[in-house]
Amino acid sequence: MTCLSDSFQRPINYLRISVTDRCNLRCVYCMPDHGIALLPHGEILRYEEVLRVARAAAALGINKLRVTGGEPLVRSDLTELVRMLSAVDGIDDIALTTNGVLLRQHAMALKEAGLKRVNVSLDTLDRDRYGRITRCGRLDDVLDGIDAAKDAGLEPVKLNVVVMKGINDDEVLEFARLTMDEGWHVRFIELMPFDSDAHLSPVPTSEIRERLLALGPLEPCLHSHGNGPAKYFRFPQARGTVGFISPLTEHFCFNCNRLRLTADGKLRPCLLSDYEVDLKSPLRNGASLDELMELIRQAAAAKPRGHQLAAGVHPESRAMRQIGG
Numbered sequence: 001m002t003c004l005s006d007s008f009q010r011p012i013n014y015l016r017i018s019v020t021d022r023c024n025l026r027c028v029y030c031m032p033d034h035g036i037a038l039l040p041h042g043e044i045l046r047y048e049e050v051l052r053v054a055r056a057a058a059a060l061g062i063n064k065l066r067v068t069g070g071e072p073l074v075r076s077d078l079t080e081l082v083r084m085l086s087a088v089d090g091i092d093d094i095a096l097t098t099n100g101v102l103l104r105q106h107a108m109a110l111k112e113a114g115l116k117r118v119n120v121s122l123d124t125l126d127r128d129r130y131g132r133i134t135r136c137g138r139l140d141d142v143l144d145g146i147d148a149a150k151d152a153g154l155e156p157v158k159l160n161v162v163v164m165k166g167i168n169d170d171e172v173l174e175f176a177r178l179t180m181d182e183g184w185h186v187r188f189i190e191l192m193p194f195d196s197d198a199h200l201s202p203v204p205t206s207e208i209r210e211r212l213l214a215l216g217p218l219e220p221c222l223h224s225h226g227n228g229p230a231k232y233f234r235f236p237q238a239r240g241t242v243g244f245i246s247p248l249t250e251h252f253c254f255n256c257n258r259l260r261l262t263a264d265g266k267l268r269p270c271l272l273s274d275y276e277v278d279l280k281s282p283l284r285n286g287a288s289l290d291e292l293m294e295l296i297r298q299a300a301a302a303k304p305r306g307h308q309l310a311a312g313v314h315p316e317s318r319a320m321r322q323i324g325g
């Protein structure tokens with residue numbers, strides 16, 4: 001098997017697959033509150049098409065997949081897709097990123113279908129605030145979903161917390177305490193500038209770390225359980241970990257190992273750059289496995305050295321929910 005790498009010799013072994021641009025929440029930093037343009041159903045890749053991309057990716061050495069969205073659990077029969085993907089030769093890790101609202105219903109079946117782990121987005125532990133941030137969600141559904149994921153063995157469950165100044169940054173200590181009291185794995189994410197969040201401000205990782213000192217020293221985790229952008233730490237004696245994802249202040253592009261497939265079949269080499277390679281038309285025009293592999297190589301070769309946020313270059317063609325994070 002070949003090993004896919006980009007023009008900067010970064011190995012590419014991870015594909016994020018967005019299965020829908022629909023979501024059952026309307027998070028203030030991810031979605032506009034009205035006038036959401038959705039992809040027509042016919043534009044969204046069918047599961048057999050996703051499977052063909054996964055096979056081509058696996059033939060190039062990609063062995064890790066993450067299913068995302070929109071909200072992946074609003075797509076019907078997602079369990080079936082997971083089952084199909086987990087049977088692909090060469091794929092040894094499939095994870096899911098979800099808002100957790102529908103996890104209770106699906107956790108066990110997903111596990112049986114081959115899903116290994118879940119990341120759950122949860123930006124507040126306060127019921128009212130959860131309703132305001134998501135514009136329509138119920139915190140209890142998510143907490144129940146997290147329990148269901150743990151019961152199903154989809155572990156470690158990692159919680160993604162996007163930290164926003166004046167919105168939820170007063171909760172970082174409470175989240176961090178859960179790594180000690182409940183063994184949770186909490187990852188604080190710097191808010192990235194996408195269209196719908198123009199009125200929101202990020203909190204730099206350094207500031208969050210400073211605040212967490214109130215709970216004790218954070219020790220780096222030597223065996224972090226991640227292959228992604230987070231840096232993991234632990235309070236002494238804590239079962240859980242604190243992770244930081246800092247695309248703005250400590251970017252990790254030099255380590256980037258991923259490609260992203262959008263729900264409408266575009267392969268995106270970099271989350272924060274608008275360049276995409278179209279796979280949908282070739283898929284629908286009967287492209288062979290070799291042809292798909294060549295297009296994936298082309299996308300990998302086009303990965304930029306790093307994002308250009310510091311120079312004021314923001315992604316413009318898509319919102320986060322259309323890429324999948």
Ligand code: SAM
Binds near residue numbers: 120325
């Ligand atoms: N619906 C799923 C969920 O809520 O996890 C998957 C899609 S969501 C777009 C994936 C991740 O992107 C979530 O953890 C979400 O918090 C994060 N996200 C969305 N917009 C973001 C932004 N502007 N900056 C940083 N993270 C963002």
